[in-house]
Amino acid sequence: MATTSIGAPGVTFPDSSVQTVAFDIASTGTKLTVYEGPSPQSVAWTKPATLKGVHVRVYASGGNGGSTSPVPNSSVFGGGGGGGGSSVGWFPGPSIPGPQTITLGAPGSPSSFGTLISATAGATPGNNSNVGGAGGVGSGGQFFFTGVAGTTGSGPTQGGGGYGSFMCVDTIFTVLTPAPNQRAAGSPNPNISGGGTGASNKNAGGGPAAGGSGGKSIIILEEFY
Amino acid sequence: MKKALISPQEKCLEGYRVAWVNNEEIPHALPLFWVNCLDDVVQDQYWYDPSDEQIKLIPVSSEPTPEA
Numbered sequence: 215m216a217t218t219s220i221g222a223p224g225v226t227f228p229d230s231s232v233q234t235v236a237f238d239i240a241s242t243g244t245k246l247t248v249y250e251g252p253s254p255q256s257v258a259w260t261k262p263a264t265l266k267g268v269h270v271r272v273y274a275s276g277g278n279g280g281s282t283s284p285v286p287n288s289s290v291f292g293g294g295g296g297g298g299g300s301s302v303g304w305f306p307g308p309s310i311p312g313p314q315t316i317t318l319g320a321p322g323s324p325s326s327f328g329t330l331i332s333a334t335a336g337a338t339p340g341n342n343s344n345v346g347g348a349g350g351v352g353s354g355g356q357f358f359f360t361g362v363a364g365t366t367g368s369g370p371t372q373g374g375g376g377y378g379s380f381m382c383v384d385t386i387f388t389v390l391t392p393a394p395n396q397r398a399a400g401s402p403n404p405n406i407s408g409g410g411t412g413a414s415n416k417n418a419g420g421g422p423a424a425g426g427s428g429g430k431s432i433i434i435l436e437e438f439y
Numbered sequence: 440m441k442k443a444l445i446s447p448q449e450k451c452l453e454g455y456r457v458a459w460v461n462n463e464e465i466p467h468a469l470p471l472f473w474v475n476c477l478d479d480v481v482q483d484q485y486w487y488d489p490s491d492e493q494i495k496l497i498p499v500s501s502e503p504t505p506e507a
Contacts, residue, residue, distance in 0.1 A: 256465070277483070301468075315466050322482065323459050324444065324467065332468040334446050334458045337483045340497065347483065348456075351448045354468025 249433040250406075253318040259328070261314075262437070265307040269436040270355070272333045274298035275321045276376065277347040279400030279410035279425025280339030280367060292400060292412025294364025295322070295428045296336025296347035297376035300407065303331045303355025316435075321410065321428035324350070327435065331355045336364065336376055336409045336428060344368060347409060349376055367412040376409040400426030407431065443476040443487070443494060451486040457494060458482060 216228035224234035249257060253275065280292025314328025319335055326332035331354035337347030349361030362376040400411040403426060410426030441460050447470045449456035460482050464473045474487065476494050485494050 317465050317467075319459070324446075324471070326465070326467045329466045329468055332471055334449065334456075334471075337456065340484050348449065350458075351446065353446075353448060353471060 243439060245437040247435045249316055249318055251430050253431055254320040254323060255318040257316040259314045259316050261310050261312060264439050266438045267304060267306045269304050270327045270331050271302045271434040272325050272327060272331050273300040273407045273432045274325045274333035274335045274350045275319050275323065275431040276403050276407050276409040276428025277336030277338040277364065278322045278428050279412040280343055281341045281422055281425045282413045282415040283341055283422035284415060289369050289416045290342050291344050291367030291369055291414045292425050293339035293344050293346035293367045294374040294376060294411050295338050295409030295425065296349040296364050297361025297409050298335050298407030298431065299333040299350030299352045299361050300359045301331050301333045301352025301355040302357040305330055316433060318431050318433060325431040325433060327433060336361045339412065346376065361407060364409045374411050397423040399423045402427040403429040405429045440475050441478050441480065442473045443480055445472050445474055445487045452497065454486050454488040457485045457487055
């Protein structure tokens with residue numbers, strides 16, 4: 215029966231393969247880097263000479279909620295922002311052309327790992343539009359996930375933000391209901407890639423009300439050596 | 440002149456979504472692509488028409504939102 219033996223020339227395994235040097239995690243292993251906030255942010259990444267490949271996951275930010283401006287004698291409830299899209303990809307080292315710019319998009323803006331892989335943010339509804347924003351999409355990788363669209367703003371509530379594509383986190387949450395003759399800003403989404411809620415304006419005068427900010431973007435980079 | 444990032448995978452009216460507007464081009468993966476645009480273009484409030492390669496305003500209704 216084949217066994218593992220230790221001795222010259224090294225460690226010999228049952229399949230007759232031989233390991234002659236100690237395993238060194240510093241030179242043969244993986245490196246995990248998570249890029250998140252503040253955004254927008256651009257980071258330069260240089261390809262190491264010994265790189266075998268990278269596994270990249272890009273989760274774009276959520277769209278901002280729709281804003282409202284006073285419309286005389288009427289009520290406007292902004293739509294929710296769409297959830298951010300995401301993309302997952304594996305790239306062998308030799309296929310990576312060289313340095314890449316890692317871009318973390320602000321809420322409503324796309325994110326990317328250079329020219330290799332990108333994802334667009336959820337859409338932000340137009341001012342005084344109660345239609346929720348569409349979800350963002352991924353491109354450039356092998357797997358793509360589309361964010362869920364924001365919900366429609368309809369009295370007496372504001373539109374809710376769409377689900378983000380990050381780990382399918384539930385990003386729709388309860389929204390405030392403004393009293394008559396009041397306006398309310400949308401709520402920011404605390405979750406990665408979730409859409410912000412829409413603003414509301416119920417027969418109120420004064421200035422516009424802003425939609426809530428979409429959830430932040432995040433990029434997870436695994437390097438293999 | 441600003442730059443608009445067009446996302447052909449996201450349909451908008453008869454064309455594509457304007458996913459971002461920025462002062463400069465930043466690297467992104469295909470099929471996303473950049474075009475020049477006017478300074479007043481706002482993302483998600485305009486769409487890209489591939490038939491004439493122009494960026495156009497999305498009509499937005501300002502009708503009152505119906506009460507539930």
